[in-house]
Amino acid sequence: MTVIETTRTDSSRLVAAEQLRRLADSLNEELERTNDRGRRSGIGQFTTPSEVARTIGSLVEPKGRTLRVVDAGAGTGALMLGLIASLVERNIAVPVKIDLVETDDVALRLLRTATQEAKTTAAAYGLSVETRIVEGDFCDAPRWAGNRRFDVVVMNPPYMKLGSGDPSRRAILHRHGIDCPNLYAAFLGVATTLLEAGGQLVAITPRSFTNGLYFANFRKELMNRATFRRVILFDRRNRLFKASSVLQETIIFSLQMTRPLRDDLVRVETRADHLSEPHRVHDVTHDKIVFPRDSQKYINLPASSAETLATSQVASLPADLTSLCLGVSTGPVVDFRSREALTSAGASGSVPLIYPTNIKAPRVEWPVPTTKPQGFIVGDKTERMLFPNGPYVLIKRFTAKEERRRVVAGVYLPIKGYDYIAFENHVNVLHRNRSPIKESEAVQLVEFLNSELVDTYFRMFSGSTQVNASDLRRMRFPQLESTDSIHEVHPANRLSFADTADLLQ
Numbered sequence: 001m002t003v004i005e006t007t008r009t010d011s012s013r014l015v016a017a018e019q020l021r022r023l024a025d026s027l028n029e030e031l032e033r034t035n036d037r038g039r040r041s042g043i044g045q046f047t048t049p050s051e052v053a054r055t056i057g058s059l060v061e062p063k064g065r066t067l068r069v070v071d072a073g074a075g076t077g078a079l080m081l082g083l084i085a086s087l088v089e090r091n092i093a094v095p096v097k098i099d100l101v102e103t104d105d106v107a108l109r110l111l112r113t114a115t116q117e118a119k120t121t122a123a124a125y126g127l128s129v130e131t132r133i134v135e136g137d138f139c140d141a142p143r144w145a146g147n148r149r150f151d152v153v154v155m156n157p158p159y160m161k162l163g164s165g166d167p168s169r170r171a172i173l174h175r176h177g178i179d180c181p182n183l184y185a186a187f188l189g190v191a192t193t194l195l196e197a198g199g200q201l202v203a204i205t206p207r208s209f210t211n212g213l214y215f216a217n218f219r220k221e222l223m224n225r226a227t228f229r230r231v232i233l234f235d236r237r238n239r240l241f242k243a244s245s246v247l248q249e250t251i252i253f254s255l256q257m258t259r260p261l262r263d264d265l266v267r268v269e270t271r272a273d274h275l276s277e278p279h280r281v282h283d284v285t286h287d288k289i290v291f292p293r294d295s296q297k298y299i300n301l302p303a304s305s306a307e308t309l310a311t312s313q314v315a316s317l318p319a320d321l322t323s324l325c326l327g328v329s330t331g332p333v334v335d336f337r338s339r340e341a342l343t344s345a346g347a348s349g350s351v352p353l354i355y356p357t358n359i360k361a362p363r364v365e366w367p368v369p370t371t372k373p374q375g376f377i378v379g380d381k382t383e384r385m386l387f388p389n390g391p392y393v394l395i396k397r398f399t400a401k402e403e404r405r406r407v408v409a410g411v412y413l414p415i416k417g418y419d420y421i422a423f424e425n426h427v428n429v430l431h432r433n434r435s436p437i438k439e440s441e442a443v444q445l446v447e448f449l450n451s452e453l454v455d456t457y458f459r460m461f462s463g464s465t466q467v468n469a470s471d472l473r474r475m476r477f478p479q480l481e482s483t484d485s486i487h488e489v490h491p492a493n494r495l496s497f498a499d500t501a502d503l504l505q
């Protein structure tokens with residue numbers, strides 16, 4: 001083993017590492033000057049600031065006699081420079097062979113400068129670096145990698161949606177057995193096919209793959225192949241790629257190509273932003289990150305033991321919507337598609353139309369002061385969108401980022417004088433065969449859904465502010481007391497979930 005790591009960090013190493021990082025930033029500035037924003041977003045080119053590349057480089061753990069690396073979608077080489085800088089800084093003299101794969105001509109030109117500088121600086125510190133620039137599609141790995149396998153893949157992959165009929169998506173699925181709705185996930189999947197057993201994948205990506213139906217197949221495949229070792233979360237989204245206005249919540253993680261063992265620990269760090277040191281570090285067993293029995297392999301990212309506890313508590317509840325004989329639907333009225341049926345509250349021939357703004361947890365109020373048209377005209381075309389008037393549970397599908405709660409639910413009680421009711425598309429509706437549920441059930445469900453426990457549970461797996469019907473379908477629920485009147489529900493039961501804040505202290 002040629003890894004020589006000393007605790008003493010000599011100041012010239014720090015200076016050299018800093019120079020490489022500065023070079024990365026200046027090459028990226030040049031790239032951004034040459035490729036305008038439109039072109040960059042068309043090819044998913046959002047470069048990594050050097051501080052983030054530094055973090056990514058520091059997560060790489062050389063294990064063997066050499067370090068065979070791929071920088072996937074290398075851009076101008078920011079991650080490669082971050083890695084070499086980190087090895088120089090850590091005084092790790094393992095010979096490095098690195099393949100840099102990129103499609104954009106401008107980036108490829110700048111990449112040549114980056115590799116030259118990296119090699120020269122590394123050599124001055126006894127570190128041998130061999131580079132190979134590959135001009136081509138990373139996903140076409142058999143073409144550029146042949147049978148070669150690697151120890152580490154680093155990436156900040158391009159973000160681009162792939163539709164179900166997209167030829168690239170089909171090609172990736174065909175070649176690698178990975179089905180994914182976004183190019184960034186394809187990159188992750190392809191990387192897993194290039195790594196040796198025990199190899200390491202270190203990436204910065206949007207958090208969207210960690211939950212939801214779209215990425216379910218992708219997650220199942222990923223979790224079949226790899227295990228999380230480190231995850232870095234950021235309190236403030238949008239800061240990482242400030243210059244490129246990327247609005248996604250992003251995470252940095254290190255995965256290892258191995259199946260998780262029972263006691264494997266994952267370190268989840270939380271940082272205020274990419275410039276800050278972690279202010280929270282939580283070590284958690286892998287089975288709390290991905291529940292072994294979860295068929296959709298949601299990836300929970302609890303940042304503290306209280307959050308881990310909340311997730312486990314919800315997971316161990318006895319019921320789900322199916323066992324409670326309940327269904328969840330998004331409100332069928334898409335207002336801009338039914339313009340002619342929209343009217344004001346109480347207009348003749350109309351029924352109430354309920355928007356998220358009508359949800360005033362734990363109730364639903366109608367009408368409320370708003371510019372929205374709160375009436376919906378009943379006609380042949382609109383009848384199928386209506387629900388029989390009666391109690392339902394309504395949950396906002398989106399909450400504003402500044403709202404304290406992610407999950408906001410209200411009991412809808414029948415508004416007098418109407419046989420039907422209309423729900424707008426931004427609300428989720430809990431119903432029984434598209435018919436009302438009991439008021440007592442609605443009240444118990446809303447108390448549960450508005451609890452601290454559920455809110456924490458949602459935040460663990462979702463970085464977005466959406467509450468999807470699919471999330472509610474897979475969530476566990478408490479058993480409900482079946483009575484005709486809420487007054488018959490035992491007060492202890494009614495409060496058991498509403499008052500869970502203590503548990504999360």
Ligand SMILES: C[S@@+](CC[C@H](N)C(=O)[O-])C[C@H]1O[C@@H](n2cnc3c(N)ncnc32)[C@H](O)[C@@H]1O
Binds near residue numbers: 043044045076
């Ligand atoms: C998000 S940028 C990251 C660039 C660089 N790694 C960094 O961290 O600054 C993704 C890069 O992937 C490149 N790219 C897009 N599609 C690609 C593909 N199919 N194969 C290889 N590179 C690709 C883009 O040109 C872009 O430079």
